[in-house]
Amino acid sequence: xxxxxxxxxxxxxxxxxxxxxxxxxxxxxxxxxxxxxxxxxxxxxxxxxxxxxxxxxxxxxxxxxxxxxxxxxxxxxxxxxxxxxxxxxxxxxxxxxxxxxxxxxxxxxxxxxxxxxxxxxxxxxxxxxxxxxxxxxxxxxxxxxxxxxxxxxxxxxxxxxxxxxxxxxxxxxxxxxxxxxxxxxxxxxxxxxxxxxxxxxxxxxxxxxxxxxxxxxxxxxxxxxxxxxxxxxxxxxxxxxxxxxxxxxxxxxxxxxxxxxxxxxxxxxxxxxxxxxxxxxxxxxxxxxxxxxxxxxxxxxxxxxxxxxxxxxxxxxxxxxxxxxxxxxxxxxxxxxxxxxxxxxxxxxxxxxxxxxxxxxxxxxxxxxxxxxxxxxxxxxxxxxxxx
Numbered sequence: 365x366x367x368x369x370x371x372x373x374x375x376x377x378x379x380x381x382x383x384x385x386x387x388x389x390x391x392x393x394x395x396x397x398x399x400x401x402x403x404x405x406x407x408x409x410x411x412x413x414x415x416x417x418x419x420x421x422x423x424x425x426x427x428x429x430x431x432x433x434x435x436x437x438x439x440x441x442x443x444x445x446x447x448x449x450x451x452x453x454x455x456x457x458x459x460x461x462x463x464x465x466x467x468x469x470x471x472x473x474x475x476x477x478x479x480x481x482x483x484x485x486x487x488x489x490x491x492x493x494x495x496x497x498x499x500x501x502x503x504x505x506x507x508x509x510x511x512x513x514x515x516x517x518x519x520x521x522x523x524x525x526x527x528x529x530x531x532x533x534x535x536x537x538x539x540x541x542x543x544x545x546x547x548x549x550x551x552x553x554x555x556x557x558x559x560x561x562x563x564x565x566x567x568x569x570x571x572x573x574x575x576x577x578x579x580x581x582x583x584x585x586x587x588x589x590x591x592x593x594x595x596x597x598x599x600x601x602x603x604x605x606x607x608x609x610x611x612x613x614x615x616x617x618x619x620x621x622x623x624x625x626x627x628x629x630x631x632x633x634x635x636x637x638x639x640x641x642x643x644x645x646x647x648x649x650x651x652x653x654x655x656x657x658x659x660x661x662x663x664x665x666x667x668x669x670x671x672x673x674x675x676x677x678x679x680x681x682x683x684x685x686x687x688x689x690x691x692x693x694x695x696x697x698x699x700x701x702x703x704x705x706x707x708x709x710x711x712x713x714x715x716x717x718x719x720x721x722x723x724x725x726x727x728x729x730x731x732x733x734x735x736x737x738x739x740x741x742x743x744x745x746x747x748x749x750x751x752x
Contacts, residue, residue, distance in 0.1 A: 373518060374434060374493075374496070374516075374517055375493070375517065375520050375521060375524060375634065377406050377407075377485065377486075377489045377520075378486070378554065378558065378561075379487060379524050379549070380406075381482070381485075381486070381521075381554055382524055382528045382531055382551075382554065383524075383526045383527060383670035386402075386406070386485075387531075387740055388478075388482060388546065388547040388550040388551065389547045392506065393624055394478060394546075396477055396478060396481070398685075399478065399481045401480060402481055402484070402485045403459060403484060403488045404458050404459055404462075405458075406485065406489075407432075407433065407458060407459045407488075407492070408455045408456060408457070408458040409432060409456065409457055409458075410454055410455065411423055411427070411429070411432070411455055411456070411457055412446075412453070412454065412455035413454050413455075413468055414452050414453075414454065415451075415452065415453060415454075415455070416449055416451065417446055417450070417452065417453040420444055420453050420455060420614065423455075424442075424455065424464065427641040428499070430495070430499065431444075431499045431503075432457065432492075432496075433491075433492030433493070433495050433496050434492075434495065435463070435495060437459070439459060439460050439461060440457050440458075440459070440460065441457065441458050441459070441460050442455065442456075442457055442487055443455070443457070443458070445453075448493050458460075462484055462485075462487075462488040462493065463487070463488045464487065464491075464499060465476060465487035465490060465491065465492065465513055466491060467560065467564075469556060469557070469560055470489070470555055470556070470557060471483070472549070472552075473544065473551070474549065475549055478546045478550075479546045479549045479550055479553075482550045482553075483550075483553060485733075486553065486557050490560070490561065493561065493564075494564070494568075496725070497564075497565070497568055497569075500513055500583055501568075501569075503513060507572060508573045510569065511569075511572040511573065513569075514565055514568075514569030514572050514573050515572075515701040518565045518566065520560060521558055521562050522562060524694060525555065525558040525559065525562065528551065528554055528555050528558055529555060532548070532549055532551040532552060532555060532591075533590070533591060535547060535548065539713055540693075556584070558581060559580060559583040559584055559587065560711065561579075562578070562583065563579070563580045563583070564734070566578070573724070580581075613629070639675070652703055666709060666710055666711050666713070667709060667710055668710070668711050668713060668715065669706075669710040669711060669713065671713075671742075672714055672742070673706070673712065673718055673722060673723070673726065674726055674734060674735050674736060675736065675742050675743075676706060676710075677702070677706065677723065677726045677727060677735065678683055678735045678736040678743060679743070680695060680697070680702045680705070680706070681697035681699070681702060681727065681735070684696070684697045684698070684699075685691075699724075699727035699728075700724075700727075702722065702723075702727060703723035703724050704724055706718060706724060707720055727748075
């Protein structure tokens with residue numbers, strides 16, 4: 365019974381979010397009244413169908429209903445429906461409550477109620493998957509079957525994760541893209557859950573699967589680097605609270621619950637073999653970013669630059685060379701610092717990183733031909749800042 369059940373429904377809810385009726389962009393899934401009780405509705409299952417009413421209790425006593433993803437029988441609502449003839453009955457179970465996420469996963473806060481409902485569903489399902497895995501481990505004493513179960517589910521998760529990544533990348537093209545869109549958020553977050561699930565299965569069933577050098581950090585960075593620039597985090601999800609705040613999770617009741625959030629960005633990628641400290645204080649931003657300890661780390665927020673790069677370079681360079689009161693420059697920055705400042709804080713108007721080499725070329729004293737000409741209408745007038 366255990367093997368049959370899990371071979372059919374192991375990852376049903378996550379698959380439905382990507383490939384089925386729970387896809388967030390479907391019109392019906394934007395109606396809050398419909399998705400308010402997602403956890404209960406998606407976990408409602410008929411476990412006995414058209415059985416003799418007199419045998420229902422006996423059959424239930426012989427079953428371990430927690431195998432369906434429950435921590436205890438107290439968390440289950442049991443519904444026995446007797447047919448019109450009074451002799452045949454169906455038995456349905458559904459959750460009394462949703463489960464909060466116990467794992468520590470870096471997830472951005474839900475931007476709205478719809479996202480919160482889906483986040484609750486994904487978190488609840490993750491906990492139920494862990495419960496089912498534990499039940500399988502407890503009830504199966506055959507190494508071959510455990511290996512089959514583990515490898516099968518790892519492959520299932522990878523297949524869904526592949527579909528999830530493609531769907532996230534294709535859901536909106538650049539011209540239609542809207543920051544903080546609920547559907548984008550849901551598809552982004554389910555990718556993070558699926559990555560964690562791959563790692564969970566590998567660790568939990570470690571004795572029964574072949575060892576693979578595949579860390580969660582590697583999988584996250586692979587996902588992140590596969591995205592087009594305008595859909596990369598945190599460019600997608602702005603206005604996040606500080607890292608010690610909470611993320612909003614909605615429960616079936618519709619009342620807000622809170623889960624302590626971790627960091628609003630991807631986890632830092634530190635290798636145990638890499639020295640904990642390294643002195644690169646004199647390095648440029650590009651050099652720091654390329655250091656092995658910093659690869660994949662972005663602990664700042666960039667903004668789109670909706671003008672040509674040479675416009676902002678010209679203005680900042682002017683501010684750093686013109687004298688203000690007392691003979692000091694308006695902006696006390698060296699050309700290399702200006703280049704770092706622009707590269708660190710801005711995307712170009714296509715959502716791409718601004719080239720470090722381009723910035724340094726523009727700022728070379730003998731490359732004035734690359735900057736704005738005197739009298740150009742694109743030059744920004746900052747003359748009011750100067751004076752004695």
